[in-house]
Amino acid sequence: MKKTIIKKFKNNSDIEIKYNQMLKEYTSFKTGGPTEFFIIPKTINALKKVLTTFKQEETFILGSGSNIIVNKQGISRVVVYTGELNKISITNNLITAESGASLIEVSKKAANASLTGLEFASGIPGSIGGALYMNAGAYGGEIKDIIKEAEFIDHSGQKILLPKKELKLSYRDSILQHKNLVATKATFSLAKGSLKEIKAKIKELTEKRWAKQPMDSPSAGSMFKRKAGHYPGALIEKAGLKGYEINGAKVSEKHAGFIINQNQAQAEDVKKLVRKIQTEVYDKFSIKLETEPKFIE
Numbered sequence: 074m075k076k077t078i079i080k081k082f083k084n085n086s087d088i089e090i091k092y093n094q095m096l097k098e099y100t101s102f103k104t105g106g107p108t109e110f111f112i113i114p115k116t117i118n119a120l121k122k123v124l125t126t127f128k129q130e131e132t133f134i135l136g137s138g139s140n141i142i143v144n145k146q147g148i149s150r151v152v153v154y155t156g157e158l159n160k161i162s163i164t165n166n167l168i169t170a171e172s173g174a175s176l177i178e179v180s181k182k183a184a185n186a187s188l189t190g191l192e193f194a195s196g197i198p199g200s201i202g203g204a205l206y207m208n209a210g211a212y213g214g215e216i217k218d219i220i221k222e223a224e225f226i227d228h229s230g231q232k233i234l235l236p237k238k239e240l241k242l243s244y245r246d247s248i249l250q251h252k253n254l255v256a257t258k259a260t261f262s263l264a265k266g267s268l269k270e271i272k273a274k275i276k277e278l279t280e281k282r283w284a285k286q287p288m289d290s291p292s293a294g295s296m297f298k299r300k301a302g303h304y305p306g307a308l309i310e311k312a313g314l315k316g317y318e319i320n321g322a323k324v325s326e327k328h329a330g331f332i333i334n335q336n337q338a339q340a341e342d343v344k345k346l347v348r349k350i351q352t353e354v355y356d357k358f359s360i361k362l363e364t365e366p367k368f369i370e
């Protein structure tokens with residue numbers, strides 16, 4: 074396979090290939106062994122070339138790596154990293170971003186253009202593609218509220234444009250979790266607002282986040298989904314598990330809904346800790362906690 078890839082992409086300056094790349098360098102939780110082929114398309118056309126070279130099951134699409142926990146064996150699939158597909162443009166109240174653009178960067182650009190609606194996302198460290206995959210949300214806002222449409226390609230190279238209602242966005246879910254599509258672009262519909270108020274809102278939310286969440290420790294964000302109005306952090310704390318640790322994977326002392334990588338924990342350690350939490354919370358409150366980040370092998 075290696076030879077085929079090299080032959081196919083050798084003379085294409087829009088496709089970079091790294092060999093045996095450690096994935097922990099590309100994940101916010103700082104776990105993950107090597108992947109033999111780590112491919113970085115620099116344009117959407119190059120992404121299309123890569124996708125049409127492999128079968129869907131041979132690839133893994135990596136955004137900012139802030140919602141995945143990769144095991145120490147790494148990923149045996151070809152990893153396609155979207156980080157260099159990061160163009161952002163604004164036309165009137167619409168902001169369009171390529172799928173590898175950082176959500177934080179997009180909300181900053183919107184704010185600087187006095188466009189309101191993306192303030193909730195100003196601290197979510199994902200890419201546009203990952204945010205769409207998860208219908209990312211915070212502080213009462215979510216991608217679903219502001220998205221107009223998104224563009225995708227499939228592994229046959231076909232371009233597909235879907236309006237909001239076909240994106241099947243619901244709590245931490247979207248069409249991307251059910252169909253073999255790769256997001257290439259998204260357009261958000263915002264409203265004209267006051268630069269001062271938008272910046273004040275972003276400042277307020279940033280301060281809230283830093284006060285309540287373990288922002289300076291590696292994590293994958295909230296470890297569990299909210300369940301019928303129950304906050305996992307409160308349940309975990311009530312179950313007496315705040316600070317509980319397994320081999321460096323630790324329930325954050327600052328916010329029990331987060332598991333942090335305190336000391337070179339591996340995905341296996343996180344899984345053990347997750348199972349311990351799920352068992353204790355179920356025994357005490359009869360509530361089944363479901364993980365929000367994906368464990369990737």
Ligand SMILES: Cc1cc2nc3c(=O)[nH]c(=O)nc-3n(C[C@H](O)[C@H](O)[C@H](O)COP(=O)(O)OP(=O)(O)OC[C@H]3O[C@@H](n4cnc5c(N)ncnc54)[C@H](O)[C@@H]3O)c2cc1C
Nearest residue numbers: 136137138139140199200202203204206209210211256294
């Ligand atoms: C400190 C911290 C705070 C966080 N706070 C929040 C929060 O407030 N709210 C919230 O919702 N989340 C939060 N998260 C989680 C995370 O940032 C979001 O889920 C984010 O949307 C994930 O985007 P990503 O690019 O990092 O995705 P990745 O982790 O790279 O990938 C996640 C999934 O999306 C898929 N994917 C990525 N890009 C594409 C694409 N272009 N096409 C198809 N599939 C794709 C991947 O294959 C993978 O299955 C937080 C995480 C951290 C570390």
